[in-house]
Amino acid sequence: MSENLISVNNVSVDFDYQENFISKKQKIHAVNNINIKIKKGSFFGLVGESGSGKTTLGRAILGANKISSGNVIFHDDETDYDLTNINKQDLKEYRKKAQLIFQDPYAALSPRMTVRDIIAEPLEVMRITNSRQETDDRVRDIASKCRLNLEHLRRFPHAFSGGQRQRISIARALVSNPKFIVADESVAALDVSIQADILNLLKQLQNELNLTYLFISHDLSVVAHVCDIVAVMYLGHIVEMAPSRKLFKNPKHSYTKALLSSIPSIDPENKSKAIELKGEIPSALNPPSGCVFRTRCPNPCDNCRNGNTEMGLIEVEPGHWVDQCCVNCN
């Protein structure tokens, strides 16, 4: 039995793009050659700016995006599912075991369904339960685990605040008893006081239900608090990956360093000495050759600047992986 739940091997995701009907078809490389292993019971964080490919990678792992090359393997108890090469029957099984929590709790819940129906829908669609009684029991059980009151089940989503709605989304994701959860920016739309509450709930459920998370976020301080392992993405590549303490104490890649220094400090006397990155993330249609970060790197070496380097993670310390360009540069 493998200690990993998910293995992502050399995965790339491309999208077709055509500016208008006479121009040539192009490929956008949204995610490039990613290798990650998500251990059972871990809280795996994925950070990066908008357009870095975090969500695409998350969706690819769930089988919601087509994988262009490489493969994703889900190690269940006895069987391994290969998502690039999966039959319909197995894919249905996989969907029960891997679920997604969305970003915006206002958009993710149907306004015409009661909370009970929203949470029960996955059970009915996947034909997990056999009777209404059984469905109700499971809905009540998961609702109380997510700290929803039973009287809430009869109401409609509009009656709830953002934090409560997010708890409903979590209950819906967990009702089919999954093993793997992708939480895509699940606290980004919430106020700070509520955000802490949802993060604590996710942690608590992880222990109770033995879950494994892929936690996608752009907020580094949130990721630092909840995740065991963090991968930093930039323009479709992972540029650094390490256990979260290590990454935040001792970042190696210049992009990670810049990201960390950009977080505004809560101490007014500690005026930020942000390593200011010039410009913005380049378009994925036309990514820089060689190291993708070179156009914004504060101190690129000559090889990098001319686009002559090749990207790839190397292990600088046990468990701490950094893109080789950056290590060779400095």
Next chain:
Amino acid sequence: MSHLLEVKNLDVKFDTDEGQITAVENISISIDQGEVLGIVGESGSGKSVTAKSIMQLNSGNTLYNEDAEIILDNENVLKFTSKQDLKKIRGGKVSMIFQEPMASFAPAIKIGNQMVEQLLIHKNINKDEAKSISINMLKRVGIADAEKRFNQYAFELSGGMRQRAMIAMALSTMPKLLLADEPTTALDVTIQAQVINLIKDIIKEYQMGVIFITHDLGVIAQVADHVAVMYLGSVVEKGPVNEILKNPKHPYTKGLLEALPDINNLDEPLRPIPGNIPSPLDRPTGCVFRTRCPNPCDNCRNGNTEMGLIEVEPGHWVDQCCINCG
């Protein structure tokens, strides 16, 4: 010396089918030239409504109380009714930067034409002068090839660049007061750092007063001189930024600070503020925070206290319920 802007005893109510909803209650704030006032609070706390009152931009069903005053440059804005007077404040003396830069530019009009249009309304200049002022302003906010961007549409610019263009447009009329409503919330951290530095430089250069609205205490710590913390339409604590963040007195301010994940202190567990913000339709009587207060006194719990700021240290004002409670 009189303040640049002084808001006195402002109540804002919305007249709806479900009754009058109190959005803001009894707010008094003031700003001097060259000063940044940060307003923090959760969604629904009335931050934006307060700022919009200054420009009279709230929707038609808004009711202001009789004795409220918003004194800008020795004139009471709330007494303005003629279009001519309102034009003086909207975009003239006061400019506003919004949260979502894509939604605040007209999508089908070139950025440059939008900038020129508002300059022609507020300044007594011709088109060519307006164009050169606009291009200079775009250059000032750090947009490369300003001439080219001048002739582009909002969708052709990236998020950070759009926000820079928005700032350039807001500043080109040389307002005395800038209202920045969550100007960095929709941006990535690296871009946020760039925009914050830009705003700080510009405030120093033009010596204007700024109201900076955000829910991010980190951003407040970096830009503001003074802070007002709002909860459910009331200011519960205000004072110099250093004092408020290092020595918070109100349980809500303390709660906000504790709920914030701190990257330098990962062992500390996250402490949410219990409960949810009540709906403005059933605003608690007495102290508005009492439903979520960790240790309310009996008077508070029954809604028998009255809110009002008292000065606990020079410049540091806290709601009195909390001081009396303990």
